[in-house]
Amino acid sequence: MKHDxxxxxxxxxxxxxxxxxxxxxFVYCKNSADREDLQQEIILQxxxxxxxxxxxxxxxxxxxxxxxxxxxxxxxxxxLFIDSSSSPEPFYDPSDAYMHSEEIRILYKxxxxxxxxxxxxxLLWLEEKSYEEIAELIGITAKHVSVKLVRVRARLTExxxxxx
Amino acid sequence: MKSIDLDSLKKAWKxxxxxxxxxxxxxxxxxxxxxxxxxxxRLFRKGLIFDIVLxxxxxxxxxxxxxxxxxxxSFAIIxxxxxxxxxxxxxxxxxxxxxxxxxxxxxVIKTTLERKITFYRxxxxxxLYVGALSNSLxxxxxxxxxxxxKYGEIRPLQWDDYLVFGITMILGFALGAYDxxxxxxxxxxxxxxxxxxxxxxxxxxxxLRDQRNRKRRLILxxxxxxxxxxxxxxxxxxx
Numbered sequence: 343m344k345h346d347x348x349x350x351x352x353x354x355x356x357x358x359x360x361x362x363x364x365x366x367x368f369v370y371c372k373n374s375a376d377r378e379d380l381q382q383e384i385i386l387q388x389x390x391x392x393x394x395x396x397x398x399x400x401x402x403x404x405x406x407x408x409x410x411x412x413x414x415x416x417x418x419x420x421x422l423f424i425d426s427s428s429s430p431e432p433f434y435d436p437s438d439a440y441m442h443s444e445e446i447r448i449l450y451k452x453x454x455x456x457x458x459x460x461x462x463x464x465l466l467w468l469e470e471k472s473y474e475e476i477a478e479l480i481g482i483t484a485k486h487v488s489v490k491l492v493r494v495r496a497r498l499t500e501x502x503x504x505x506x
Numbered sequence: 507m508k509s510i511d512l513d514s515l516k517k518a519w520k521x522x523x524x525x526x527x528x529x530x531x532x533x534x535x536x537x538x539x540x541x542x543x544x545x546x547x548r549l550f551r552k553g554l555i556f557d558i559v560l561x562x563x564x565x566x567x568x569x570x571x572x573x574x575x576x577x578x579x580s581f582a583i584i585x586x587x588x589x590x591x592x593x594x595x596x597x598x599x600x601x602x603x604x605x606x607x608x609x610x611x612x613x614v615i616k617t618t619l620e621r622k623i624t625f626y627r628x629x630x631x632x633x634l635y636v637g638a639l640s641n642s643l644x645x646x647x648x649x650x651x652x653x654x655x656k657y658g659e660i661r662p663l664q665w666d667d668y669l670v671f672g673i674t675m676i677l678g679f680a681l682g683a684y685d686x687x688x689x690x691x692x693x694x695x696x697x698x699x700x701x702x703x704x705x706x707x708x709x710x711x712x713x714l715r716d717q718r719n720r721k722r723r724l725i726l727x728x729x730x731x732x733x734x735x736x737x738x739x740x741x742x743x744x745x
Contacts, residue, residue: 353532361525368525381530382538387608389539411613415622417546417696445518459703462615468519481616482704495512502511 352392355401356385362405369453369465370413380413387412406466407479414458452501460494467491546622546693547605550630553686554598554605557637561598564643565591571650580650580660587646594636601633619701626694634690638682642675649674 356363363384371377391408395401442450453461459480466476473484473491480487542548565588572584606621649671653660663671 353535356535357530357532360530361528363530364525364528379544382541383544385535385538386541386543387545390607391613407613411615411618412545412608414615414700415546415608415618415697416544417693442524443518443522445515446522446524449515449519457703458700459615468516470516470520479615480704481614499512502515 348392352389355405356388359402359405362402363409365465365469366406366409366413368450369461370416370458372454380416383416384409384412403475406469406471410462410465410479414462448502448505451505452498455501456494456497460490460497463487463490463494464498467495545608546697547607549693550626550690551602551605553637554602554633557640558595558598560640561591561595561643564640564647565595567647568643568650571647571654574654575650575660577660579663583646583650583660587643590639591643594639597636598633601630604629616701616704619697619704623694623697623701626690626697631687631690634686635683637686638679641678641682645671645675645678 363381366384367377367380371380388405388408395404453464456464462480463476466479471479473487476491477484477487482490568584568587568591571580572588575581575584604625606618606625608618608622650660
């Protein structure tokens with residue numbers, strides 16, 4: 343009975359805050375198949391961690407923590423006969439084209455060229471999280487976040503200007 | 507100009523409705539919960555379970571030989587192999603319970619990465635060698651069955667027989683270990699590159715701070731020398 347209530351509560355919360363999952367999958371995945379996989383993994387990890395959520399922080403903050411951790415810890419499998427060092431170029435799914443504005447498409451292309459941690463920092467900056475929140479989530483100081491953010495922004499600007 | 511571009515993109519991100527519009531139904535979420543995780547932890551756990559099953563099968567087949575072959579030599583070899591299998595199964599079983607999960611009560615990216623990398627590099631690596639023992643044990647069981655079906659017993663062996671069988675078993679172990687370590691390294695390196703990304707920034711930030719401090723010290727020293735010089739000059743002029 344208690345488990346059912348927890349399950350229902352979990353579904354409600356995920357339903358309410360699922361845009362966070364979509365944003366993280368959008369930033370971290372190269373195609374729709376990867377996005378589907380990551381979406382599933384994030385929901386599974388959120389469900390596993392859910393008993394430890396006691397409501398001390400906002401659910402959305404906690405969700406960012408678990409989801410970003412999952413995205414960063416996700417690894418590729420070794421493939422035989424394929425050069426593992428070269429990953430396929432990200433492509434913008436044509437079926438998504440009608441969904442996103444031109445700016446978001448540019449942003450997607452630029453962010454896909456960043457490294458995993460840079461992506462996390464950029465996403466949190468776009469989500470208007472404070473330096474302290476970003477620092478706490480990544481495990482570094484707020485000062486390091488500010489330095490890192492300056493670099494990531496500069497890199498992103500450079501990538502966008504190259505894209506243009 | 508450049509920062510204005512980024513800020514306009516930030517505004518566009520904030521106003522983007524597609525993330526809110528895309529809705530997962532409850533059925534889809536339920537379906538995800540029923541599926542199995544593809545996390546690296548599960549991959550390693552699956553590998554350990556497979557190895558335990560394989561070792562158990564080899565163990566059972568060796569126990570069969572225990573009753574079929576009755577010489578002292580076979581008794582000694584089979585007893586040793588079974589004891590080795592029991593130890594290895596226990597080792598792998600304990601390792602399964604120690605595998606760190608991505609989901610933790612308060613996940614901090616750096617801590618989770620460090621925890622996982624430390625475990626996979628320092629502890630899990632040993633279980634790969636234990637896993638590779640399956641190849642040697644499989645070869646050993648094969649050789650014993652060969653003797654049983656061909657001669658009905660283990661014939662007295664010469665030193666070169668021991669050499670050939672020994673080399674075959676060592677090769678089996680080495681190839682198995684190499685293959686597993688290569689796969690393991692490929693997975694762990696991906697985690698390490700993320701951790702390195704965090705630490706690199708820390709190091710470069712620290713060096714930036716060091717440079718700034720050194721610059722401050724130099725300016726201070728320059729100002730002190732300048733003041734001393736001016737005082738000396740004033741003394742020389744007005745003495």
